[in-house]
Amino acid sequence: MSLKIHRIPAFRDNYFWLFHQDGASGATVVDPGDAEPVLRALATLGLQLDAILATHHHPDHIGGIPALSNLGQIPVYGPYSNKIPFVTHPLADGDRVEFGGLVFQVIAVPGHTLDHLAYYMSTDIDRPVVFCGDTLFAGGCGRLFEGTPQQMLESLKKIASLDSRTLIYCAHEYTQANLEFASVVEPGNTALTQRRRQVDLLRANGTPTIPTDLATELKTNPFLRCNLPEVIRSAKLRDGSTNFDASEANVFRVIRSWKDKFQPGSRPP
Ligand SMILES: [Zn+2]
CATH class of the missing domain: 3.60.15.10 (Ribonuclease Z/Hydroxyacylglutathione hydrolase-like)
Incomplete structure (x- = not known):
């Protein structure tokens, strides 16, 4: 079928x-x-x-x-x-x-x-x-x-x-801005760097980036990676508290609220 x-x-x-x-x-x-x-x-x-x-x-x-x-x-x-x-x-x-x-x-x-x-x-x-x-x-x-x-x-x-x-x-073409934020959260993620370059090229030509696939998201989407060291480290820096709760749910909370305030061109925390 x-x-x-x-x-x-x-x-x-x-x-x-x-x-x-x-x-x-x-x-x-x-x-x-x-x-x-x-x-x-x-x-x-x-x-x-x-x-x-x-x-x-x-x-x-x-x-x-x-x-x-x-x-x-x-x-x-x-x-x-x-x-x-x-x-x-x-x-x-x-x-x-x-x-x-x-x-x-x-x-x-x-x-x-x-x-x-x-x-x-x-x-x-x-x-x-x-x-x-x-x-x-x-x-x-x-x-x-x-x-x-x-x-x-x-x-x-x-x-x-x-x-x-x-x-x-x-339901939205948000990929380019999302990957800009993702790169701030995971600057050491080479799969993400490559993906961002590809998506920037696609968007420069007005080409859609959706559908994506799950394997790509698992490698490059920080919201699916809240249990990984670099994401935890970035969330901790962003949060700034000495007794940072590194649970996946709290890392997700910090990253999500960070993204809410993120402006293109922002720098790492
Ligand atoms: Zn909605």
């Missing part, structure tokens, strides 16, 4: 994802924050919309759902949450859900928001894929708007434990 995934760029740096089985005309859209670019993509590709999938309730992920679902009573799958009133098929951790013959596993990943879900598919395709919204980004992770650092760390670990060949379809 072959899965086709099309990127729909929207707003400043969002990607909506449109997928279908190769040869099938019915497609599913993930996180349509705006209806217009989805309708254009469907027309260009000669596809019809069969289902809508949401990862979490932020407007840039769900804003287009009312207009799209009204087209033909299209089912809307997403978290059980009063913040997405138009979900017709509420989902929760451990559910399995099928779109056009493609079966996805639902994984709860609270942290960025409390209702956040990721959708993972690993069977019958060459490489597993995950649609993870604003949880794991290429070179980074989502901000903590609702959850605790511990929750987000556990959510990221769920994604990190998937097949390392998994293609990561996140």
Whole structure:
């Protein structure tokens, strides 16, 4: 079986994802924050919309759902949450859900928001894929708007434990800025230095850097590396306390709040 995934760029740096089985005309859209670019993509590709999938309730992920679902009573799958009133098929951790013959596993990943879900598919395709919204980004992770650092760390670990060949379809093109921050946290990481150079070249040409893959993230994304010496050392320096708590959750907390304040061009602590 072959899965086709099309990127729909929207707003400043969002990607909506449109997928279908190769040869099938019915497609599913993930996180349509705006209806217009989805309708254009469907027309260009000669596809019809069969289902809508949401990862979490932020407007840039769900804003287009009312207009799209009204087209033909299209089912809307997403978290059980009063913040997405138009979900017709509420989902929760451990559910399995099928779109056009493609079966996805639902994984709860609270942290960025409390209702956040990721959708993972690993069977019958060459490489597993995950649609993870604003949880794991290429070179980074989502901000903590609702959850605790511990929750987000556990959510990221769920994604990190998937097949390392998994293609990561996140919802924003943040890679370049994320890797700049990552390089400050891990200046000694040569895989990261190489990746940053590649991504800078891609972005100079306006080329997307998503999807990324899990193996690359495990080697270069500091938020998946909070148990490693250089990340711990940087977090400790940043934190500045004499009795630094070097637990993974605390290292993650320090790195995440550091990133919140990070400005391009910042120097190591
Ligand atoms: Zn969000």
